[in-house]
Amino acid sequence: MADRYLSFTGTAPGRFLTRRLGLPQPAPLQRWSPERPSLMGDRLLLTAGKSDLGLTDADARTALGRDLTTAPCGKPAAVVLDATGVRDVETLAEVHAALHPVVRSVAESGRIVVLGAPLESADHHQAAVQQALEGFTRSLGKEIGRGRTVNLVRLADAHAAESTLRFLLSPKSAYLSGQVIEVGSAPADVTAPHDPPHDTDRPLTGRTALVTGGARGIGEAVAETLARDGARVVVLDVPQAEQDARRVADRLGGTALALDITSPDAGARIAAALPDGLDVLVHNAGITRDRRLVNMPAEHWSSVLDVNLASVLRTTDALLESGTLKRGGRIVATASIAGLAGNAGQTNYGASKAGIVGLVRALAPRARAEHGVTVNAVAPGFVETKMTAAIPLFIREAGRRMNSLAQGGLPIDVAETTAWLADPGSSGVNGQVVRVCGQSLLGA
Numbered sequence: 001m002a003d004r005y006l007s008f009t010g011t012a013p014g015r016f017l018t019r020r021l022g023l024p025q026p027a028p029l030q031r032w033s034p035e036r037p038s039l040m041g042d043r044l045l046l047t048a049g050k051s052d053l054g055l056t057d058a059d060a061r062t063a064l065g066r067d068l069t070t071a072p073c074g075k076p077a078a079v080v081l082d083a084t085g086v087r088d089v090e091t092l093a094e095v096h097a098a099l100h101p102v103v104r105s106v107a108e109s110g111r112i113v114v115l116g117a118p119l120e121s122a123d124h125h126q127a128a129v130q131q132a133l134e135g136f137t138r139s140l141g142k143e144i145g146r147g148r149t150v151n152l153v154r155l156a157d158a159h160a161a162e163s164t165l166r167f168l169l170s171p172k173s174a175y176l177s178g179q180v181i182e183v184g185s186a187p188a189d190v191t192a193p194h195d196p197p198h199d200t201d202r203p204l205t206g207r208t209a210l211v212t213g214g215a216r217g218i219g220e221a222v223a224e225t226l227a228r229d230g231a232r233v234v235v236l237d238v239p240q241a242e243q244d245a246r247r248v249a250d251r252l253g254g255t256a257l258a259l260d261i262t263s264p265d266a267g268a269r270i271a272a273a274l275p276d277g278l279d280v281l282v283h284n285a286g287i288t289r290d291r292r293l294v295n296m297p298a299e300h301w302s303s304v305l306d307v308n309l310a311s312v313l314r315t316t317d318a319l320l321e322s323g324t325l326k327r328g329g330r331i332v333a334t335a336s337i338a339g340l341a342g343n344a345g346q347t348n349y350g351a352s353k354a355g356i357v358g359l360v361r362a363l364a365p366r367a368r369a370e371h372g373v374t375v376n377a378v379a380p381g382f383v384e385t386k387m388t389a390a391i392p393l394f395i396r397e398a399g400r401r402m403n404s405l406a407q408g409g410l411p412i413d414v415a416e417t418t419a420w421l422a423d424p425g426s427s428g429v430n431g432q433v434v435r436v437c438g439q440s441l442l443g444a
Contacts, residue, residue: 031412039078039111046079081114151173168181210278214245227253237285274324287304333377334377335357378436402442403437
């Protein structure tokens with residue numbers, strides 16, 4: 001359903017009226033397209049404190065983008081602030097000094113990325129000011145406006161950050177703001193031996209990706225985006241949706257797999273269907289059965305938990321244990337801000353999505369150590385789908401406006417984030433739950 005308010009605020013009368021009444025003034029977001037694959041304008045690199053990145057100039061341009069400039073420019077499309085060397089309150093003032101003169105000039109739909117360092121438990125001064133960057137980043141994201149985003153990346157290894165910064169400094173991250181993303185060191189053997197040379201335009205070339213619930217909605221967008229990035233896509237959905245799954249798979253040059261993901265033998269059947277193995281596993285399938293707890297039948301509780309959580313646990317275990325998920329592989333599960341903040345009428349759904357968060361945090365270090373596989377999750381907020389289009393008008397409008405970008409996201413926003421996490425270059429990103437919610441005011 002079209003966002004008529006967003007369209008209205010783009011007109012002269014709309015801008016005048018919303019400004020006079022103090023109403024949200026969302027800016028149309030610049031998303032990726034073949035015609036506009038990158039942000040138009042310079043990338044400005046600033047520093048607060050003495051950088052701890054340990055990179056040469058050549059390294060920095062590889063990790064942070066080759067078109068970086070350290071000279072002031074008119075309207076930068078992106079600003080990268082290296083605050084890895086901020087270790088005390090006095091040096092923290094340099095964050096203000098660096099960004100204060102330029103923040104107003106950042107182009108519409110531009111990016112600010114703050115680079116921080118891991119918190120050092122042995123140095124509580126460093127830990128305090130590096131944690132302060134989180135509050136700073138999220139606060140700036142809520143005030144900057146005009147479709148611009150602000151995110152914090154904590155770097156344990158700057159050499160492993162190239163795919164993350166490429167994503168955050170591109171139109172693909174249009175609906176991602178106020179996030180804190182940790183990038184650790186990439187194990188030397190995390191890339192599968194069969195991988196072709198890394199292609200930043202089609203990084204999934206030669207890889208096989210399976211998307212559950214891929215016949216429609218967000219799952220279909222994920223399948224399309226992974227195929228765009230070079231993957232051979234397997235579209236899995238329930239037998240009732242087999243025709244839709246085949247339609248999507250045929251269009252993308254992939255294959256369809258009609259399967260009830262809640263079947264006890266689902267993992268074994270997936271393994272049998274993929275004798276050459278799997279590189280990317282996207283757990284997207286999910287259902288809602290909304291009722292307040294006092295009115296919720298037991299079957300509404302159990303069906304949501306079975307599809308959204310139990311099936312994810314069972315199939316993940318089976319595909320890891322069988323070796324179907326190859327070394328260097330990626331698991332990306334779908335959580336929700338309902339699992340982080342809770343939502344009235346969704347105790348079952350909130351429980352299932354919070355369970356995904358627990359799965360990611362517990363499994364990620366072990367899966368990488370034992371199988372060379374990373375485990376992450378995306379947590380969508382209000383996304384424009386057929387389901388949200390059926391929400392009553394006033395509740396729908398509140399969902400759209402209650403975020404820093406003052407608008408709903410699109411399925412492609414979740415898909416782009418999934419594709420970044422699936423990228424072979426994202427091996428340093430593990431155990432992360434990334435909210436795709438325009439910096440929702442809920443669950444922040």
